[in-house]
Amino acid sequence: MIDFKEFYSEEEVVSLLQKMIQIPSHKDVEDREAAMGEFVYEYCTGLGFECEKVYVQGKRFNVNVWLRGEGDGPTLLLNGHMDTVSPYDMIIEPYEAFIKDGYIWGRGGNDMKGALASMITAMNAIKKSGLKLKGDLLFTAVVGEEEESDGTEAFVLNGGQADGAIVGEPSGYEVSIGHRGLEWIQMDVEGITMHGGQAHLGVNAIQMGARLIERIQTELVPKINSRGNEYMGPAIMNYGKIFGGDQVSTVAGHCTIQFDRRYVPGETVETVMAEYQEIIDQLHEEDPKFKATLSLMPNGQMNKLVHAPLIPEPDSRIVQTVYSVLGEFLNVEEIPLCRTRGWSDAGVLSTFGKIPTVVFGPGALPNSHTKDEHIAIEQIYNFVSLYANIAAQFCGVAE
Amino acid sequence: MRRLSMDPVTLTKEMVAIKSYSFMDRQEEEISAYVLKFFEGLGITTWRREIEPGRYNVFAVLEGEERETSPSLLLTGHLDTVPAYDFEQAFEPREDEEYIYGRGTCDMKGPLASMMYAMAELKSSGTKLKGDLIFCGVADEEEAGIGTRSLIETGPEATYAVIGEPTDMKIALGHKGLEWIDVIFKGKKVHGGDQDNGINAIMMAGRFLHKLENEYLSKLKERTHPILGQATLNIGTITGGDQPSTVADYCKIRLDRRCLTSETIEQVYAELQELVDQLHAEDPKFTAEVRDVFEGTTLPHIPFCTEETSPLVRAAEAAVAGTGVEPVLTNFPAWSDAGFMAAGTKSQCIVMGPGELSVAHSIHERISKKELYRAAEIYKVIAKELCGVYK
Numbered sequence: 196m197i198d199f200k201e202f203y204s205e206e207e208v209v210s211l212l213q214k215m216i217q218i219p220s221h222k223d224v225e226d227r228e229a230a231m232g233e234f235v236y237e238y239c240t241g242l243g244f245e246c247e248k249v250y251v252q253g254k255r256f257n258v259n260v261w262l263r264g265e266g267d268g269p270t271l272l273l274n275g276h277m278d279t280v281s282p283y284d285m286i287i288e289p290y291e292a293f294i295k296d297g298y299i300w301g302r303g304g305n306d307m308k309g310a311l312a313s314m315i316t317a318m319n320a321i322k323k324s325g326l327k328l329k330g331d332l333l334f335t336a337v338v339g340e341e342e343e344s345d346g347t348e349a350f351v352l353n354g355g356q357a358d359g360a361i362v363g364e365p366s367g368y369e370v371s372i373g374h375r376g377l378e379w380i381q382m383d384v385e386g387i388t389m390h391g392g393q394a395h396l397g398v399n400a401i402q403m404g405a406r407l408i409e410r411i412q413t414e415l416v417p418k419i420n421s422r423g424n425e426y427m428g429p430a431i432m433n434y435g436k437i438f439g440g441d442q443v444s445t446v447a448g449h450c451t452i453q454f455d456r457r458y459v460p461g462e463t464v465e466t467v468m469a470e471y472q473e474i475i476d477q478l479h480e481e482d483p484k485f486k487a488t489l490s491l492m493p494n495g496q497m498n499k500l501v502h503a504p505l506i507p508e509p510d511s512r513i514v515q516t517v518y519s520v521l522g523e524f525l526n527v528e529e530i531p532l533c534r535t536r537g538w539s540d541a542g543v544l545s546t547f548g549k550i551p552t553v554v555f556g557p558g559a560l561p562n563s564h565t566k567d568e569h570i571a572i573e574q575i576y577n578f579v580s581l582y583a584n585i586a587a588q589f590c591g592v593a594e
Numbered sequence: 595m596r597r598l599s600m601d602p603v604t605l606t607k608e609m610v611a612i613k614s615y616s617f618m619d620r621q622e623e624e625i626s627a628y629v630l631k632f633f634e635g636l637g638i639t640t641w642r643r644e645i646e647p648g649r650y651n652v653f654a655v656l657e658g659e660e661r662e663t664s665p666s667l668l669l670t671g672h673l674d675t676v677p678a679y680d681f682e683q684a685f686e687p688r689e690d691e692e693y694i695y696g697r698g699t700c701d702m703k704g705p706l707a708s709m710m711y712a713m714a715e716l717k718s719s720g721t722k723l724k725g726d727l728i729f730c731g732v733a734d735e736e737e738a739g740i741g742t743r744s745l746i747e748t749g750p751e752a753t754y755a756v757i758g759e760p761t762d763m764k765i766a767l768g769h770k771g772l773e774w775i776d777v778i779f780k781g782k783k784v785h786g787g788d789q790d791n792g793i794n795a796i797m798m799a800g801r802f803l804h805k806l807e808n809e810y811l812s813k814l815k816e817r818t819h820p821i822l823g824q825a826t827l828n829i830g831t832i833t834g835g836d837q838p839s840t841v842a843d844y845c846k847i848r849l850d851r852r853c854l855t856s857e858t859i860e861q862v863y864a865e866l867q868e869l870v871d872q873l874h875a876e877d878p879k880f881t882a883e884v885r886d887v888f889e890g891t892t893l894p895h896i897p898f899c900t901e902e903t904s905p906l907v908r909a910a911e912a913a914v915a916g917t918g919v920e921p922v923l924t925n926f927p928a929w930s931d932a933g934f935m936a937a938g939t940k941s942q943c944i945v946m947g948p949g950e951l952s953v954a955h956s957i958h959e960r961i962s963k964k965e966l967y968r969a970a971e972i973y974k975v976i977a978k979e980l981c982g983v984y985k
Contacts, residue, residue: 379838391828391850401829401847405803412797433786434796435838443774443830443848443887452796455786455838492838537787 196523199583202320205576209299211238212312212575216292216301221281221341226254228277228338235260235277235311235336242319251338251349260334262318268329268591269512272357272550273314273582274347274540275364276340279303286566298569306563309570310363310556310578311336317582324583330590333357340540347540348497351548359513359589360550361582362541365558367574369531370521372514372553373426373507375457376546377538378464379492380471382407384439384485388448397446398484401439404450407487408434410474418470424459426507426534432456453492457538464491464501502538503546511551516589520581521555555581600714602966603694605632605707610687610696615677620648622673622733622741629654629673629731632710636717645733645744654729655750656716659984664725665905667980668752668941669709669973670745671702671759672735672931681957693960700949704961705758706731708948708969715974724982728752735931739892742931746893746938754906754980755941756973757932760949760961763919763969765910766926767821767944768899769933770852773862774887777802777870779834783843792841793879796834799845802882803829805869819854821899822925826852848887855897895929898936898943905980906942913975917968927951946972 220231232248235258240246245261258277264270279302282289289302299309314334321328335355337346384404389397416432423429432454439450458467471489478485491501508514518530525531533554541552557574614625626642633640633654640654652673658664675698678684684697694704713729728750732741759766779802781795810827817825827849834845853862866884873880888895900907902923914921926932926945936943948965 391826391830391852394826394828399829401832402803402807404832405800405807408797408800409804412800431786431789433789433839433841434794434800434835435786435840435842436835437796437799437842437845438833440829440831440848444828444850445830446828447830447832450832453835453838457787535787537785 196520196584197587199320199324199580202323203316203579205572208312208316208575208579209294209572211316212299212304212309213292215308215311216299216304217290219290220277220303221279223281229254231277232256232258232336232338239315243322244318249349249353251345255338257338257346257350258336260318262322262328262332264328264330264332264590265593266329266591269358269589270331270333270356271586271589272360273332273334274360274362274544275307275311275314275336275556276338276346276540277311277336278339278341279306280341280564284566294572297572299572300567300569302568305365305558305568305570307364307556307558309558309575310365313557313575313578314363314582316579317586320579320583321586326587327593328586328590329593330358332586332590337540343495343497344540344543345498347543348500351543352499355548357550359511360544360552361513361517361585362539362544362552362554363556364539364554365560365563366533366555367559368521368525369533370517370553370555371505371533371536372509373424374505374536374538374542374554375427375430375459376504376542377502378456378467379494380454380456381490381492382452382471382487384450384487386446386448386450389446391444391446394446399446400450401447403485403487404437404439404452406478406485407474408452410478415470415474422459422461424507426532427459427504427536428534430457430459430462458504460504460506500543500547503542505539505541505545505552505554508551512589513551513553516585517553517555520584520588524581602707602711602970603963605710606694606699606704606961606966607687607689609703609707610698611685613685614673615675615697616736622650623648625673626650626652626731629710636714638713638717643744643748645740649733649740651733651741651744652731654713656713656723656727658723658725658981660724661726664982665753665980666726666728667977668728668730668755669712670730670732670755670757671706671709671947672733672741673731674734674736675701676736676955679957681959689963693962695960697959699959699961700760701954701959702759702947704949704966705760705947705969708966709758709973711970712973712977715970716977721978722984723977724984725980726752727977727981732931739931739934742934743893746934751939752941755935755943756976757930757935757943757945758947759926759930759945760947760951760954761924761926761945762950763914763946763948763965763972764922764924765907765914765944765946766924767902767907768897768936769926769928769930769945770822770854771859771897771933772895772929773851773853773859775849775851775866776885776887777847777849777866778883778885779845780881781841781843784841786839786841789841794841795845796842798880798882799832799834799847801873801880802869803847805873810865810869817854817856819856819899821923822854822897825854825857853897855899859894859896893934893938895933896937898933900942900944904942906944909976909979910944910946912979913972916975917971
């Protein structure tokens with residue numbers, strides 16, 4: 196490993212993160228990440244980097260920051276989102292970014308302005324070290340990950356290219372090279388309302404909804420669960436919410452079931468939906484009174500793309516590079532892998548951008564979105580060096 | 595003192611104009627005062643009982659000449675109505691040749707007017723009865739039923755009772771019992787990605803409903819009663835879970851169960867509990883609680899059906915036939931105060947009143963003027979038959 200420590204300081208990365216926490220960038224802020232984007236753009240321009248703003252929606256933009264290579268080496272993409280969730284019911288001051296017990300406390304420190312600080316500081320450290328990379332190093336600070344992922348979606352739809360990518364979601368010193376795709380699906384079961392005294396003339400949508408659940412449980416779920424991938428576990432579904440009927444004495448005219456479906460490589464949204472549709476068609480055929488429609492829930496949907504899986508590419512250059520650098524850093528043979536990673540923008544880069552991608556960033560997943568969100572200073576400091584070494588190894592160093 | 599209305603049409607209109615709808619302040623104060631004045635003006639013994647502040651039952655009695663030894667008859671109905679909802683000018687009764695329109699015309703100030711008119715006619719014609727003929731207008735039928743509860747607890751209790759809910763003057767011998775039941779499923783909340791460690795309450799509800807449909811609803815279909823019809827169960831509402839990615843840790847279904855006289859309330863709950871127990875035995879992670887929605891807030895909603903051979907039924911049949919209409923024995927298709935009366939007193943009860951239940955609570959609520967007179971005539975004939983005419 197190259198020792199970059201003389202080219203950056205703890206104070207540098209800490210103070211950068213503090214400044215970013217101090218700029219609220221959640222969905223209730225006017226223009227959401229615009230002020231944050233402005234800061235990233237100004238900061239990186241100030242460091243002498245080539246920067247561009249790529250407008251995504253209204254005043255919201257991604258910031259691309261380049262460290263151009265001096266040869267024909269591969270391009271590495273570092274990706275992190277600038278938005279955070281709302282403070283909700285935080286029990287600490289969300290935007291003060293105070294330091295206590297070796298942590299920086301505040302909204303977005305862990306998820307994932309910490310990674311942004313480490314990535315920017317890593318680029319600056321490489322630059323200051325005078326090391327010449329062969330390939331390009333591209334850092335993209337994106338908008339909207341906590342909502343509809345329109346930032347990374349725009350990156351991919353605009354033709355964004357790289358030979359490997361790291362999404363810096365908090366993982367600590369373990370890596371995810373795959374995760375499942377995610378869709379929120381809704382089934383609307385339709386009945387015929389009637390006074391309960393004449394129930395036989397109506398169709399009870401709740402009863403029909405129960406039939407649907409039962410059939411899915413017995414026929415579909417075993418199939419779904421049999422599909423899996425060693426880097427992400429089995430395909431699964433979860434019933435999240437149900438509501439139906441208006442009044443206890445009235446035959447329920449509607450029943451809505453909302454669920455979360457995690458799918459693995461080999462499945463697509465189309466195949467996932469087709470399986471549910473088949474069950475619906477089957478039940479309708481058995482009893483024409485059974486009527487249900489299937490749709491993707493509008494919440495959090497991207498403009499064009501879907502929440503596809505992060506497809507594991509264990510032999511890819513990026514995976515091998517991360518393994519090598521992290522293995523050396525931890526001094527271990529076996530790289531700690533996280534196989535239970537939730538959905539992230541890495542799915543978009545991987546499935547639609549065709550970029551081999553890993554999820555690897557400072558912080559700890561359980562500290563995201565919490566009442567006292569915080570991140571260890573030790574991690575954001577070490578990740579500067581980790582990112583810089585990965586970049587050097589991945590892009591190659593010019594003689 | 596102002597001139598008192600003496601016909602059931604005017605009585606109905608005047609009572610509809612006095613608001614007594616659910617949740618208004620001192621709901622039955624003015625309407626009960628009106629009834630009180632009506633009977634006072636006729637020289638009929640009358641009184642009110644305040645149950646809660648502003649909530650009254652109003653009574654009147656034509657005392658029988660041989661009241662100690664003769665059967666008594668109670669004519670009763672409720673003073674309150676549902677709110678206007680979308681009914682415009684609901685409390686400004688309008689009429690055409692056939693009907694009076696307004697909130698409470700058929701449910702049930704019209705039927706009360708017929709009862710009051712019947713009493714007035716007996717009084718003014720100088721008819722003397724052997725047994726007591728009692729009138730009681732009760733509070734709060736549309737909500738918690740405090741009026742009938744008070745009537746049951748404090749009397750007077752009659753041998754026979756006619757509850758004047760609108761039946762189009764068909765003789766309703768009884769109705770089903772009514773239970774509102776919550777089945778509450780408890781799960782264990784975890785993130786959707788970690789569902790092996792959670793318990794999904796929606797899935798548990800699905801299992802229960804599946805079993806309910808396959809093993810229980812078919813059984814209920816076989817339970818019938820010649821008058822009351824079929825035992826029923828309606829799944830009214832379901833609600834559970836928070837959001838798609840979280841394993842739902844609760845789910846609640848609310849059931850409307852109408853039971854027959856051949857069933858007991860204990861049995862209704864025991865049968866549902868049995869389904870729960872079986873599912874729990876199959877999978878210990880399945881847990882559910884079966885709970886009475888009304889628990890302790892009202893009297894139990896027990897089914898009843900008066901024997902066709904009851905003198906009350908026979909008298910009603912004869913009285914209806916006397917108006918040139920073929921008497922019809924039927925059930926009342928909803929819960930009513932008659933259920934509380936039948937369960938809480940020794941009175942034999944029927945439900946019979948003018949008007950169509952289908953327009954009650956609607957913007958089309960109305961009552962036929964001709965039927966108001968016919969009902970009064972029938973009530974009068976029943977009273978003479980059951981209480982007996984003195985000399």
